[in-house]
Amino acid sequence: MSDILLALEGVNTFYGPVQAHFDLNLTVGRGQIVSLLGGNASGKSTTMKIILGLVKPASGIVRFDGQPLNGLTTPQIVRRGVGSVPEARRLFGDMSVRENLLMGAFARKDRPAVAQDLDRVLTQFPKLAERLHQRAGTLSGGEQQMVAMARALMGRPKLICMDEPTMGLSPLWVDRVLELIAAINKDGTTVFMVEQNASLALEIAHHAYVLQTGRIVLDGPASELRADPRIRDAYLGGQEAA
Numbered sequence: 001m002s003d004i005l006l007a008l009e010g011v012n013t014f015y016g017p018v019q020a021h022f023d024l025n026l027t028v029g030r031g032q033i034v035s036l037l038g039g040n041a042s043g044k045s046t047t048m049k050i051i052l053g054l055v056k057p058a059s060g061i062v063r064f065d066g067q068p069l070n071g072l073t074t075p076q077i078v079r080r081g082v083g084s085v086p087e088a089r090r091l092f093g094d095m096s097v098r099e100n101l102l103m104g105a106f107a108r109k110d111r112p113a114v115a116q117d118l119d120r121v122l123t124q125f126p127k128l129a130e131r132l133h134q135r136a137g138t139l140s141g142g143e144q145q146m147v148a149m150a151r152a153l154m155g156r157p158k159l160i161c162m163d164e165p166t167m168g169l170s171p172l173w174v175d176r177v178l179e180l181i182a183a184i185n186k187d188g189t190t191v192f193m194v195e196q197n198a199s200l201a202l203e204i205a206h207h208a209y210v211l212q213t214g215r216i217v218l219d220g221p222a223s224e225l226r227a228d229p230r231i232r233d234a235y236l237g238g239q240e241a242a
């Protein structure tokens, strides 16, 4: 079994005439948390959409667990073991928490195990057990993020892709969500996450890539990037100076 769970190899992506990725190459190691950093419109969400099959690259390969995902539909990709926590959570607001969680298992045929997994994620996220029958749209932002993460886990993914999981949350919830991501990873799920807040992302990530207008301009172990002056200038200290 290869140590690499996900690889993007030479990916070029276009929206009409606009090129969103230029020869993108990156890998996500099995068992790791890998963070994709970058400013607005740098192509981060598009990277997630490419992996999930929501956007098709013009060229290049997306390899997952040794197999190319190119040409597969999103449900097929989910069935291979890719879970997603999309931007802005995308819950079914009129459905209950329970119904939202069960939607995360839509691709699975092993119904008895799905019931067990519902119990398991409710143990992992005890706050959701109290709110199982509440309409998801009436939850707080942090609670909705928990539902989105728990819903992704209901698919028993090998990899979870998260697009800005801390966006719009209060500092307390930001810490809580990052702790949960670290815990999910400790339990064996590989995590690939987009985050605008570089200092927070680098606290929990093993490795990080920096995207700038569709190109990877920097990557390395999170511990090294935390001390890298280019990261500090662009994303840590630089924001205050700007």
Ligand SMILES: Nc1ncnc2c1ncn2[C@@H]1O[C@H](COP(=O)(O)OP(=O)(O)OP(=O)(O)O)[C@@H](O)[C@H]1O
Residues within 6 Å of the ligand: 015, 016, 018, 020, 038, 039, 040, 041, 042, 043, 044, 045, 046, 047
């Ligand atoms: N559906 C679309 N049609 C046309 N252009 C698009 C579409 N989606 C994204 N783009 C363009 O592709 C580029 C990358 O967008 P993307 O959403 O991937 O960036 P991002 O890094 O996630 O940005 P943000 O930090 O604002 O979320 C942008 O220039 C954007 O305008």
Ligand SMILES: [Mg+2]
Residues within 6 Å of the ligand: 044, 045, 046, 087
């Ligand atoms: Mg985005």
